[in-house]
Amino acid sequence: MSANIFVPLSHQNNTKHMLYDFSYQNPTRIHFGKNAINKLANELKAYGENILLVYGKASIKKIGLYDQVINILQAEGKHVVELAGINANPRYTQLLEGARLVREHNINLILAVGGGSVIDCAKGIACGAYAEGDVWQRYYVNQERVNNPVVPVASILTMAGTGSEMNGGSVITNEETKEKIGRVYPLEIASPKFSILNPEYTYSVPKYQMISGIFDIFSHLMEQYFSGDDDCTSDYLLEGLMLSLISASRKAIVNQEDYEARSNIMWCATMGLNKILGLSKTQDWEVHMIEHQLGAYTDCAHGIGLAIISPAYYRYIYRDGLHRFVRYAKVVWGVEDHGQGDEAIALEGINRLEAFIAELGIPATLREVGATEEMLPLIAHSTIPGGGYKQLNAEDILAILKACY
């Protein structure tokens, strides 16, 4: 099981609610661009000397970033403790190991260098290090309010996708209990204090992972967009971001080292889930819910799973939000109105989405990413039911899975 990590429950499945009240503040300072790393030394001066460096595998060493960061840390007189080998799905045991290191070395700053998984793990360590009791049960299963001191987190991002560099999200997998649970910690306590975003770092990401990241971003935008009946400013901004992402992605798949394209993709990822573009509107996130369970059974890349599920999902629900799907078709995909009727326009929008997914080089069926027919009911029944324009139950989800199997 996994909780809906993205939206407070009070804002879910409330599609008619217009412009609800909100509070928003995002503490993350972004340093963006080719020379962003030059800001690291000055940022470090604000923190004590003990740094926990959290990273994944060899990739940050291959691109020279590891050496560069270590040199800056040493020049600033920092004592560096390392936690390496964070997985694509960061494990609870790694969170506990990091928490132990924080306490043992009196860590003043956790510096995550890598993609969203590394940053997610760093946030879990930051919130969990000084927590009493069972962190997994309290902060992930029960989603309890954090009431202990939290260690500051910062990040140097090497992949674009999750948006973890400017939000409080932390998805952790407990291998023992076979649970993958997301937690959105409050921005004010767990969003990185600073994040360094150099698009050039993303050049070395394998193309399949780049594409998975792109669709993860695109799905974040659609999940925020496909709900609500109002004329909300956030919807116009989400449309703008979708158009930018489509344009940049088409360039990046041709030339992975197109700086402009990779810059825009990186910034779309950050803006796409720093929560500022979804303010005041209801949201969906059911595609993410289904994909989490698909991932639990097949271990397929998150963005790839989202891309396979999305066209089937939207074809299943579009009639319940027809006005919005017509708008999406026209604005995002340029479908022209020749009097063919709203249903045809809406469906053409979804067809264009499907064509874009194919253009990115993503497979179209679940069987291509290792799902079996036997898995489908298991995925459907373990997915948390929800939805934006249509409230789904397990039978609905099974029908969607069959449609893209």
Added chain:
Amino acid sequence: MSANIFVPLSHQNNTKHMLYDFSYQNPTRIHFGKNAINKLANELKAYGENILLVYGKASIKKIGLYDQVINILQAEGKHVVELAGINANPRYTQLLEGARLVREHNINLILAVGGGSVIDCAKGIACGAYAEGDVWQRYYVNQERVNNPVVPVASILTMAGTGSEMNGGSVITNEETKEKIGRVYPLEIASPKFSILNPEYTYSVPKYQMISGIFDIFSHLMEQYFSGDDDCTSDYLLEGLMLSLISASRKAIVNQEDYEARSNIMWCATMGLNKILGLSKTQDWEVHMIEHQLGAYTDCAHGIGLAIISPAYYRYIYRDGLHRFVRYAKVVWGVEDHGQGDEAIALEGINRLEAFIAELGIPATLREVGATEEMLPLIAHSTIPGGGYKQLNAEDILAILKACY
């Protein structure tokens, strides 16, 4: 004379520069909606007991907001000092008076209740209270770095337009020297710590002021948009915000108490100049420069002046940024391409802008807001020359002024 308050000089007039590096952090916590005032008491707990309440004229008393705020301040045990009567163009003498009150009463928080002018003045007081020497000369004329303690500012917004509620901008008029100078203080020191935005507060704003605010917002978006040759994510977001503002404005001019419309206008104002939508791109701001001098000679409402100048300005420069004006025409105004050619498409976009201005009920000529023919060369020669797609000199500016006279 007035400085370009909006863009660091290094980013001005550099239209070919692609995706420059940036740093961004915005500390303001926004509380938005009908019940946002309920967040005030809790916010106040973070500050000491001495509050400087800065506001304008009678309007906050008329809508009951003054009493509500005083009651909350008293319930929180605060000692309230008042600085009332802040003008539409806040004066340097008012800044000095506020600075004196801050020192005399050991003020812990400056709470601005009103529109952009009141908040602008509060920021000037906050930065100037403990400055050594001549604040006007140092922080406005010389634009020196602030190196003294700054008092925290917070705001309760009653008009939508300037975006001052989530940025560091502070435009102050020195009546003695006849100068109106804008200063952008760093977000981290002068952006309000929190801002309370209730769209209902804006219902009581006279229609003419509402429309002036709407076009001020629209101009902020165009000034950020009309520069640069790249495919920048920020441009797509600005387009989204323009479309939202057009849609909401058309509803608000019919019904000033349309909550959805006024909410979207208020949020467009904040998002339009909290700087997050213009990141990584060059900007223009020459229309603002011209309007500042128009305002110095005629005292016309800021947004109204911007609306009169804009069509003439854009017709004067569109050939130098033709690709962008074609895009603007198609995306923002829905101009269809029937093979009429780029020039015709671009001009049709500007025509539609002009029609929208008329639809808002804004006069089309400078003479209607009190300008005389004799003023035009004086305005032209006192305007700071600049531009986005085209670098203008005084003769160019005079030609633009004549075209809308």
